[in-house]
Amino acid sequence: MKKSLSWSETLITAAVKTCGYSAIVFVLLIFFFLLREGLPALAEVKLGELFSTRWYPIENHFGILPLITGSILVTLGAMLIAIPFGIGTAVFLSEIAPRWMREILKPLVELLGGLPSVVLGFLGILVLAPFLRFFLNLPTGLTALAGALLLGGIAVPTTVSIAEDALDSVPLSYREGALALGATKWQTIWRVTLPAARSGVLTALMLGIGRTIGETMAVMMVTGNAPVLAIKLSSIFSPVRTMTATIAAEMGEVANGSTYYHVLFFIGLVLFLISLVVNIVASSVVFKSKTRAERVLS
Amino acid sequence: MRFRRLALLILLMFMTACGRATGQASSQPGTSAYIQNKGSDTIVNLALAWAEQYQAENPQISISVTGGGSGTGIAALLNKTVDIANASRQMQAEEIKQAKANGFDPVEYIVARDAIGVIVNAANPVGRLTMQQVSDIYSGKINNWDQVGGQDRPIVRLSREVNSGTHVYFRDTVVRLGDKNNKTLFATDTLLLPSSEGIISEIRQNPNAIGYDGLGYIPSDLKTVAVAKDANSLYVLPSIASVNDKSYPIARDLYMYTAGQPTGAVKTYLDWIVSSDAQTIVANLGFVPILK
Numbered sequence: 001m002k003k004s005l006s007w008s009e010t011l012i013t014a015a016v017k018t019c020g021y022s023a024i025v026f027v028l029l030i031f032f033f034l035l036r037e038g039l040p041a042l043a044e045v046k047l048g049e050l051f052s053t054r055w056y057p058i059e060n061h062f063g064i065l066p067l068i069t070g071s072i073l074v075t076l077g078a079m080l081i082a083i084p085f086g087i088g089t090a091v092f093l094s095e096i097a098p099r100w101m102r103e104i105l106k107p108l109v110e111l112l113g114g115l116p117s118v119v120l121g122f123l124g125i126l127v128l129a130p131f132l133r134f135f136l137n138l139p140t141g142l143t144a145l146a147g148a149l150l151l152g153g154i155a156v157p158t159t160v161s162i163a164e165d166a167l168d169s170v171p172l173s174y175r176e177g178a179l180a181l182g183a184t185k186w187q188t189i190w191r192v193t194l195p196a197a198r199s200g201v202l203t204a205l206m207l208g209i210g211r212t213i214g215e216t217m218a219v220m221m222v223t224g225n226a227p228v229l230a231i232k233l234s235s236i237f238s239p240v241r242t243m244t245a246t247i248a249a250e251m252g253e254v255a256n257g258s259t260y261y262h263v264l265f266f267i268g269l270v271l272f273l274i275s276l277v278v279n280i281v282a283s284s285v286v287f288k289s290k291t292r293a294e295r296v297l298s
Numbered sequence: 299m300r301f302r303r304l305a306l307l308i309l310l311m312f313m314t315a316c317g318r319a320t321g322q323a324s325s326q327p328g329t330s331a332y333i334q335n336k337g338s339d340t341i342v343n344l345a346l347a348w349a350e351q352y353q354a355e356n357p358q359i360s361i362s363v364t365g366g367g368s369g370t371g372i373a374a375l376l377n378k379t380v381d382i383a384n385a386s387r388q389m390q391a392e393e394i395k396q397a398k399a400n401g402f403d404p405v406e407y408i409v410a411r412d413a414i415g416v417i418v419n420a421a422n423p424v425g426r427l428t429m430q431q432v433s434d435i436y437s438g439k440i441n442n443w444d445q446v447g448g449q450d451r452p453i454v455r456l457s458r459e460v461n462s463g464t465h466v467y468f469r470d471t472v473v474r475l476g477d478k479n480n481k482t483l484f485a486t487d488t489l490l491l492p493s494s495e496g497i498i499s500e501i502r503q504n505p506n507a508i509g510y511d512g513l514g515y516i517p518s519d520l521k522t523v524a525v526a527k528d529a530n531s532l533y534v535l536p537s538i539a540s541v542n543d544k545s546y547p548i549a550r551d552l553y554m555y556t557a558g559q560p561t562g563a564v565k566t567y568l569d570w571i572v573s574s575d576a577q578t579i580v581a582n583l584g585f586v587p588i589l590k
Contacts, residue, residue: 058460130503139452139506224489239489249492253461
């Protein structure tokens with residue numbers, strides 16, 4: 001009996017270990033695959049051409065700068081929407097809303113998070129884009145702004161759900177202590193509860209942003225996909241083309257192993273590196289905040 | 299496009315399955331036949347629809363249809379690996395010479411026509427444009443509707459994605475006016491939409507927009523612009539009649555080629571394709587049927 005138990009235990013340990021290591025292995029494999037398929041682009045296209053401003057790949061104009069700026073612009077716009085709305089909603093749900101309201105609202109927010117992005121894309125084309133065109137008197141509503149609004153909407157549920165969990169796990173004694181010292185409810189939330197839940201809230205934001213930068217379908221449907229260099233502030237009101245939309249729209253038709261194919265993979269590599277950097281920065285911030293919180297609380 | 303690709307894939311799978319079945323059941327030699335058909339991506343959906351219908355009516359015949367481009371199809375015909383090559387352009391002199399060197403005269407069939415309509419919002423007063431004006435609009439030289447006789451509104455250019463055959467045909471025929479040495483590109487702020495539906499829904503609600511699409515896909519609540527070859531020509535609206543008498547400038551013939559005069563099952567199939575039965579399918583897929 002004892003022997004078989006330890007035998008099964010070994011098995012389970014091995015299985016759990018495999019699962020854990022597989023995460024690393026898969027990330028590495030994906031990274032090497034991207035490198036293998038994407039790096040030849042650097043040899044086939046001159047660096048100056050690759051980072052030029054004209055994207056018309058079927059006639060060998062491989063300038064990916066418009067795509068990078070397009071992605072960054074849409075993501076930044078979405079963050080500006082998702083961060084205040086996400087944290088605000090999470091604070092409201094966890095700290096202010098009465099229990100019954102929370103019981104209704106939280107599942108609803110999570111349901112919103114489960115909506116397929118293509119459905120939101122339809123809403124974007126049929127409702128959001130015409131509305132923006134009328135309301136802001138733009139030539140067309142298919143703009144970076146439409147993409148940012150839609151992506152913000154997509155990121156909010158993820159952010160809210162995780163940030164709310166983090167806020168909820170802050171011990172009640174923190175809040176009681178703050179209130180007992182004479183802090184108002186707002187001071188308690190802003191100075192005590194939020195900082196204590198900081199790492200969880202940051203994780204929530206990171207996951208929200210992660211969804212934003214990788215989102216493809218909704219963006220492809222509403223941003224107009226015009227490869228314009230988006231570096232002016234007013235670019236938010238003009239059409240842009242993102243990296244994800246480019247890969248999704250063009251990968252299906254490209255000849256395997258061609259320069260065009262390698263450049264598309266190179267875009268994937270750039271996308272991968274951007275999210276890697278964002279994640280590293282975020283986790284270093286989370287790590288720092290943890291040690292500070294520990295110092296304060298000990 | 300994505301869905302059409304998927305449908306194509308499923309059809310292909312379906313047809314390979316059929317092919318095997320008929321192969322096993324070929325107990326009556328002489329009646330069963332296997333036709334290979336390859337070429338233009340523009341025609342591939344049409345060729346698939348024809349093959350499907352024809353096989354349903356003639357279960358002893360199996361037809362395999364693949365895309366790859368007009369050049370690929372013609373190359374395969376030259377190597378005699380296919381029975382019929384689909385092409386959205388005529389065979390070039392070089393290719394015909396090569397065919398003769400390989401011992402046959404290619405035979406050309408016009409199987410359908412393809413026309414592209416230039417469309418604007420129903421509220422747009424502009425109803426006619428010359429080819430030069432459409433070209434200047436798409437290359438970014440004309441940026442306001444008042445430059446072509448319309449209201450003072452910015453022009454929003456809509457195009458299909460770069461991997462669409464319609465995009466390439468429109469670029470060569472309209473933006474570059476059919477001139478091979480012309481390297482004009484679409485203006486960078488041209489919106490590239492992944493589907494016909496995206497273009498149509500944007501034009502439906504946006505009075506600034508201009509777009510193009512295959513004639514059969516244009517819904518009646520959008521305004522189709524009459525196009526003139528040049529300033530001295532008549533402005534012509536695209537229709538089955540004007541495409542067939544070649545007065546509408548943004549149209550082309552779609553071809554099928556065989557290696558030498560076709561015989562047997564291939565001949566019967568090609569005769570069926572130009573019949574009115576098969577040409578009904580042409581109209582359903584957004585192409586223009588040939589009038590005899």
